[in-house]
Amino acid sequence: METRSWARDGLRAVGGGAGTAGLAITNLLLVAVALVALVLIPVPFLGLALLPWVMTLVRKRADLERRLAARAGIAIARPYRPRPERALPGGWRRFRWIVTDPATWRDLAWLVPGAVVGLALGLLAVAVPLYGVEGISLLPLWLYLSVDWYGYGFFWPIENLPQALLSLPQGVLFLAIGLTAAPLLLRVNALFTRLFLAPTKAAELRLRVAQLTVTRADTVDAQAAELRRIERDLHDGAQARLVSLGMTIGLAEELLERDPAAARRLLIEAREVSSTALLELRNLVRGIHPPVLAERGLDGAVRALAMSLPMPIAVELDLPGRPETPVESAAYFAVAEALANVVRHSRAGSARVSIRYAGGLLALVVSDDGRGGADPSRGTGLRGIQRRLAAFDGTMTVSSPPGGPTVVMMELPCVLSSPKTSPSSGTA
Incomplete structure (x- = not known):
């Protein structure tokens, strides 16, 4: 190969x-x-x-x-x-x-x-x-x-x-x-x-100011859209089920003495509704900040994500510590979106995730052996990754010639804490 x-x-x-x-x-x-x-x-x-x-x-x-x-x-x-x-x-x-x-x-x-x-x-x-x-x-x-x-x-x-x-x-x-x-x-x-x-120093400064202006607006828009999504999910999902749960329990209270069997059926239904509402709340929380990310860090979260996908994903990580929580979350969701693109669009047989930290930069590389042709301007999710990284002064570069391979290179400036004793690598 x-x-x-x-x-x-x-x-x-x-x-x-x-x-x-x-x-x-x-x-x-x-x-x-x-x-x-x-x-x-x-x-x-x-x-x-x-x-x-x-x-x-x-x-x-x-x-x-x-x-x-x-x-x-x-x-x-x-x-x-x-x-x-x-x-x-x-x-x-x-x-x-x-x-x-x-x-x-x-x-x-x-x-x-x-x-x-x-x-x-x-x-x-x-x-x-x-x-x-x-x-x-x-x-x-x-x-x-x-x-x-x-x-x-x-x-x-x-x-x-x-x-x-x-x-x-x-x-x-x-x-x-x-x-x-x-x-x-x-x-x-x-x-x-x-x-x-390449831009001169003055041009770089001017471009940087323009970029910060755009990324600030994109970040505000993205946060507003995320809040609307959470509000909609709560309103249409868990909130509606909790209202239904309250009504079902109220009916069960009215039938408790007159028809205990019917009240029992309503309580069983209420228990099922409560389980469904709890599951929806867990999914909502997982979309905001996955529990596995909080518990096991970027290493464990990316490996768990790779294992859940319907293709072999090789994962290599070399992190001497953990980034700050917002940066870690942005890195995780950037990798998740890149892998989602691989599954949906690339027709690849396998993919690879490499995460390294050096010189104050968290480098994330997602590559696949698919058909190539990925273009951030065509709305394949790569623009969303750019906006997410730009909020933390991060960058993304895509190399995807027709016929492949596709390589998405992302960098996030950050500092690490909680040093580990040794780096890890492997295949999920």
């Missing part, structure tokens, strides 16, 4: 290298168009309309590069200032918004070096495994074309049978090196891209 995953990741990275090299060429085209737009700025009306349109294309190209970097494991946030109101195409407000945004000029500064580095690394990611494929194919082709035919091989000429025999293991070696190096080359390209396209 690991060899298959290595080969699949390598082949995917080779394809990504080809795409990176192709996209690098578009950078040069955008540079030419941007230069024309800058030269035409003094032209009335044309300059106001052309430069924002060109920079929109440049931003789309930069956003595409950020998404490719995220697939390589390098997250790059968008640094752009929000568009002002009434910033109409061809208008002064839109032009001023584009020109005064430092990210605009950082995008332009990235185009040429990004093209050079992307083209070089992309071609290298493709060339090495292809060179290995050529070496593997030399021996059968050389034998098929006859031993009297010398010089076969575009970059790998052979002149005799020993050279043809050596080309096979050498080709396998180059192919293995290429498949191993291709993901690393894409990661290097992503790291280089981050130097230009």
